[in-house]
Amino acid sequence: MCGIVGYVGPRPALPVLLDGLSRLEYRGYDSAGVAVFDGDRVLACKRQGRLSRLEAALAHEILAGGGTGPDGRRARTGIGHTRWATHGVPSDENAHPHGDCSGRFWVVHNGIIENYRELKEELAARGHRFLSQTDTEVIPHLIESLYEGDLVRAVGAATRRLRGSYAVAVMSPLHPDTLVAVRQESPLVVGLGEGENFLASDVPALLEYTRNTYILDEGEMAVLTPDRVEVADRAGRPVAKRVFRVTWDASMAEKGGYGHFMLKEIHEQPTALSQTLAPRLTEEGEVRGEEEALDPAWLARFRRVHLLACGTAYHAGLVGKYLLERLARIPAEAELASEFRYREPLVDRDTLAVVISQSGETADTRAALREARARGAGVLAVVNVVGSSIAREAERVLYTWAGPEIAVASTKAYSCQVAVLTLLALHLGRLRGTLPAEEARRLGRSLRALPAVVERALSGAARVEEVARCVAVHEDAFFIGRGLDYAVAQEAQLKLKEISYIHAEAYPAGELKHGTLALIVPGTPVVALATQPDLSEKTMSNVEEVRARGGHVYLFAPASLTGGPGEGPGGRPAPGGGEASAGAEAAAGVEVITLPEVDPRLAPAAAVVPMQLLAYYAAVARGCDVDKPRNLAKSVTVE
Ligand code: M6R
Numbered sequence: 001m002c003g004i005v006g007y008v009g010p011r012p013a014l015p016v017l018l019d020g021l022s023r024l025e026y027r028g029y030d031s032a033g034v035a036v037f038d039g040d041r042v043l044a045c046k047r048q049g050r051l052s053r054l055e056a057a058l059a060h061e062i063l064a065g066g067g068t069g070p071d072g073r074r075a076r077t078g079i080g081h082t083r084w085a086t087h088g089v090p091s092d093e094n095a096h097p098h099g100d101c102s103g104r105f106w107v108v109h110n111g112i113i114e115n116y117r118e119l120k121e122e123l124a125a126r127g128h129r130f131l132s133q134t135d136t137e138v139i140p141h142l143i144e145s146l147y148e149g150d151l152v153r154a155v156g157a158a159t160r161r162l163r164g165s166y167a168v169a170v171m172s173p174l175h176p177d178t179l180v181a182v183r184q185e186s187p188l189v190v191g192l193g194e195g196e197n198f199l200a201s202d203v204p205a206l207l208e209y210t211r212n213t214y215i216l217d218e219g220e221m222a223v224l225t226p227d228r229v230e231v232a233d234r235a236g237r238p239v240a241k242r243v244f245r246v247t248w249d250a251s252m253a254e255k256g257g258y259g260h261f262m263l264k265e266i267h268e269q270p271t272a273l274s275q276t277l278a279p280r281l282t283e284e285g286e287v288r289g290e291e292e293a294l295d296p297a298w299l300a301r302f303r304r305v306h307l308l309a310c311g312t313a314y315h316a317g318l319v320g321k322y323l324l325e326r327l328a329r330i331p332a333e334a335e336l337a338s339e340f341r342y343r344e345p346l347v348d349r350d351t352l353a354v355v356i357s358q359s360g361e362t363a364d365t366r367a368a369l370r371e372a373r374a375r376g377a378g379v380l381a382v383v384n385v386v387g388s389s390i391a392r393e394a395e396r397v398l399y400t401w402a403g404p405e406i407a408v409a410s411t412k413a414y415s416c417q418v419a420v421l422t423l424l425a426l427h428l429g430r431l432r433g434t435l436p437a438e439e440a441r442r443l444g445r446s447l448r449a450l451p452a453v454v455e456r457a458l459s460g461a462a463r464v465e466e467v468a469r470c471v472a473v474h475e476d477a478f479f480i481g482r483g484l485d486y487a488v489a490q491e492a493q494l495k496l497k498e499i500s501y502i503h504a505e506a507y508p509a510g511e512l513k514h515g516t517l518a519l520i521v522p523g524t525p526v527v528a529l530a531t532q533p534d535l536s537e538k539t540m541s542n543v544e545e546v547r548a549r550g551g552h553v554y555l556f557a558p559a560s561l562t563g564g565p566g567e568g569p570g571g572r573p574a575p576g577g578g579e580a581s582a583g584a585e586a587a588a589g590v591e592v593i594t595l596p597e598v599d600p601r602l603a604p605a606a607a608v609v610p611m612q613l614l615a616y617y618a619a620v621a622r623g624c625d626v627d628k629p630r631n632l633a634k635s636v637t638v639e
Contacts, residue, residue, distance in 0.1 A: 009196020020205035028404025029082035030090035036078030046095035085386035088133030100144035262407035285444025320421030328428035337368035360388020468617030492611035522550030531603035
């Protein structure tokens with residue numbers, strides 16, 4: 001995700017900003033920029049690529065300025081940004097800061113402005129000129145249009161017109177020594193110095209200068225000058241903030257206080273899901289069809305779907321296959337990209353190839369994309385990294401806006417891939433007339449509410465940690481489920497293998513008796529998933545088969561399917577307990593862990609959370625290097 005830094009005080013601003021940005025590099029970025037005020041003029045400089053390119057450009061600008069241009073060395077106020085592209089490809093123009101028409105208002109922004117299209121149209125009609133493809137650029141223009149001499153008031157009025165998630169920092173030469181910052185669903189921290197103040201989206205950028213901070217809450221606005229920081233709520237009422245003293249060291253701070261990036265990314269899933277889903281669904285649950293990839297005329301051409309991917313992305317494809325067939329009644333196959341490319345697949349121009357990848361650089365997936373395209377298929381990429389090779393080579397793209405994923409084990413990318421594929425299935429279901437309008441809206445509303453369900457699944461982490469400690473002492477484990485649960489079981493076994501090095505297998509629950517049951521001996525851990533009402537009784541019978549052979553079953557299911565405490569049918573929370581608490585009276589050899597209630601078609605994104613946590617805590621218990629498992633790389637760019 002993007003990074004923000006800001007400074008007001010007596011020091012030269014540029015070195016402070018560049019140092020802060022370098023401390024945020026670990027978050028991943030594709031471009032960087034700064035805007036500083038030298039007392040007379042603004043120097044704005046931005047570059048696609050690494051920070052070193054920005055530094056070189058700044059050195060050049062300062063030298064070239066030579067008394068005529070702004071002098072960055074004199075600047076004592078400024079804002080800086082590392083961008084991780086969402087709207088618009090990585091480029092110099094799309095990098096932040098963005099300015100208004102007059103160059104009086106400069107803005108850096110993290111997050112997504114959902115209603116930027118309508119704002120841009122409105123502003124363009126009033127004569128504003130836009131230079132980038134970003135959603136961010138509407139903000140300085142809005143401020144410009146609302147400014148009547150009071151910067152704080154104009155920023156407040158502008159941000160009230162924004163829908164979505166944002167952390168924004170604003171600088172204006174009309175108000176020297178002042179920064180205005182607003183937080184809405186995207187983190188922002190003020191660093192408190194002596195005669196100077198700092199701003200950052202993440203604590204590591206501040207630690208060199210101060211450990212005293214104000215953590216801004218939702219809707220709060222901060223006005224920073226060298227000697228004061230004033231914070232107000234959404235209604236403009238002053239807020240008395242408590243100073244939060246940071247005690248973490250820099251490496252802990254990069255991980256937001258979590259022990260590993262993987263755990264941080266697991267916990268980022270609610271945010272990642274809202275960024276991916278909220279801009280694409282109305283509050284009523286209807287899919288906004290503005291993206292090219294959702295164009296009804298283009299989609300009408302296809303008679304079948306092939307979902308092509310590797311590893312975790314392939315497991316997301318398995319969920320996609322179920323949902324496309326169930327909701328849109330279109331034949332769908334999920335296939336490993338490394339197999340697809342060599343088997344002369346039966347693919348033609350009636351086929352939609354959905355190519356799924358977090359990195360957008362996986363060699364096998366790229367090759368499958370080319371194979372499908374060469375055979376005439378339409379290619380839709382579901383990709384996380386904007387401007388990546390797969391995004392560029394595909395005909396159309398639906399981005400997952402999960403933010404950068406640093407841990408080798410993919411977590412938040414998976415849930416966002418599942419969310420996008422669900423949205424696609426829902427959309428195709430409507431277009432093909434297989435999903436009635438009211439039913440589609442109901443599912444759309446549940447999909448929009450998925451981040452909250454995932455949040456509840458995360459609240460059961462302590463219980464999953466107990467289970468993980470028991471599993472960690474074994475060398476083999478099994479995961480079983482039926483239908484969508486089998487798809488999740490496959491992702492669960494990969495996660496466990498990959499980071500804990502425990503040998504794990506996923507089986508369709510009904511298939512155990514055809515061979516695998518021979519491997520179940522007293523104490524063998526078997527994780528059973530049962531989230532599907534029409535299949536849960538069958539899965540329970542398979543659980544009994546395991547139990548009868550002495551296997552130890554950990555059953556993950558919503559209370560409505562086990563009869564245990566938890567959310568009732570009306571969605572009430574479990575009396576006295578969070579999610580994933582012990583559920584129904586456990587029979588000997590079966591432990592029940594309760595999952596949050598959710599529409600069964602959306603269960604994978606919730607059920608995968610305890611599976612990710614199980615793998616994580618088992619790996620920690622075994623002393624494994626969680627973020628960098630042996631022999632594996634984050635992006636596999638070789639065949
Ligand atoms: O970047 P991609 O999504 O294309 O990567 C595909 C796989 O290499 C990836 O999902 C891999 O399986 C992960 N390490 C799983 O956690």
